[in-house]
Amino acid sequence: MNASTKQSFPLFDEAHSAEAVNARIGPNVDPRTREIASAVVRHLHAAVKEIEPTHEEWLAAINFLTNTGHMCSDWRQEFILLSDVLGVSMLVDAINHRRPTQATENTILGPFFVDGLSISDNGTNICRDGKGEPLVVHSRVVDIKGAPISGATIDVWQTNDDGFYDVQQQGIQPEGNLRGKFTSDADGRFWFRSVKPRFYPIPDDGPVGKMLGKLGRHPNRAAHIHFIIEAPGFETVITHIFAPDCPYLQEDTVFGVKESLIGRFEHVEDADAAEKLGFTSPFWSVEQDFVLKPLA
Known part of the structure; x- marks a missing residue:
């Protein structure tokens, strides 16, 4: 794909963050996957905008999910x-x-x-x-x-x-x-x-x-x-x-x-x-x- 035919995506900004992310979903993705991914991104971005977490709070959330994964085993999920x-x-x-x-x-x-x-x-x-x-x-x-x-x-x-x-x-x-x-x-x-x-x-x-x-x-x-x-x-x-x-x-x-x-x-x-x-x-x-x- 040359520069003249390359798809143009919106640049990321706070007001249109979810739209910028969802625009990157490829054109050949099946409709149900597109629907699910788009909804998750919209709601996740909406929650982040409502909460306005600090960098430390967001890292704590990531660490929580990491620790949750580490706790999983053959008999415990x-x-x-x-x-x-x-x-x-x-x-x-x-x-x-x-x-x-x-x-x-x-x-x-x-x-x-x-x-x-x-x-x-x-x-x-x-x-x-x-x-x-x-x-x-x-x-x-x-x-x-x-x-x-x-x-x-x-x-x-x-x-x-x-x-x-x-x-x-x-x-x-x-x-x-x-x-x-x-x-x-x-x-x-x-x-x-x-x-x-x-x-x-x-x-x-x-x-x-x-x-x-x-x-x-x-x-x-x-x-x-x-x-x-x-x-x-x-x-x-x-x-x-x-x-x-x-x-x-x-x-x-x-x-x-x-x-x-x-x-x-x-x-x-x-x-x-x-x-x-x-x-x-x-x-x-x-x-x-x-x-x-x-x-x-």
């Missing part, structure tokens, strides 16, 4: 944690999972899901460390008309009673503690034994935790059990059951609580029922249906 506590993960999920009111709502996946578990028998006790208050979960997978969905696969995971996932305490917790994978039967039912979930702090020893402290926010997640429900012909649901008596329901640090996901936990004092479950009385029981939306 600090950038997911950052997205979670800023509410972005929940917003992206809400935009991508607009469902009929009767369908089960999604919530946040979190950074501690482990794929590839083998199927367990219904009724399996997934608590392998013996800690916590016994809980039995009975559930049903149905479509939006209430018809049972058989053969659905359900991944389940939660923290132990000390507030840690097994992958956070390798060599301390039994491998696969409080994780399970189940299949719904002909009536769409599945059930398992576990322990009542408790609230716990997200990992707050890294840059995201320090950020929460500076913002005057606590790191606690409301007590919950994770679920992923998959069935052919239906949208996959990534969701939780929340304990209704948790003190952090209204201020879950990652904004994951939805009214429809607060479970109906019953405190059961029945020695015979407990003995049949391999529990001691009292124990907890919860029943929760999962309603799947068919694929378009």
Whole structure:
């Protein structure tokens, strides 16, 4: 390209900074990439103009992002944690999972899901460390008309009673503690034994935790059990059951609580029922249906 045919770009100035940057996007860039990049530049430049950071403040922001990257590992994703506590993960999920009111709502996946578990028998006790208050979960997978969905696969995971996932305490917790994978039967039912979930702090020893402290926010997640429900012909649901008596329901640090996901936990004092479950009385029981939306 010679000087006479070279494209002319606007020079950079404060008033038109975003326009100057976006003008450099090449003519052959696909439209969606152009749309995303242009929007990010516009909003980023608008934020900088509103904040008017000093050089020291901007360097601190860059160092924060650098330290966030350094904190990532094979089992810990600090950038997911950052997205979670800023509410972005929940917003992206809400935009991508607009469902009929009767369908089960999604919530946040979190950074501690482990794929590839083998199927367990219904009724399996997934608590392998013996800690916590016994809980039995009975559930049903149905479509939006209430018809049972058989053969659905359900991944389940939660923290132990000390507030840690097994992958956070390798060599301390039994491998696969409080994780399970189940299949719904002909009536769409599945059930398992576990322990009542408790609230716990997200990992707050890294840059995201320090950020929460500076913002005057606590790191606690409301007590919950994770679920992923998959069935052919239906949208996959990534969701939780929340304990209704948790003190952090209204201020879950990652904004994951939805009214429809607060479970109906019953405190059961029945020695015979407990003995049949391999529990001691009292124990907890919860029943929760999962309603799947068919694929378009």
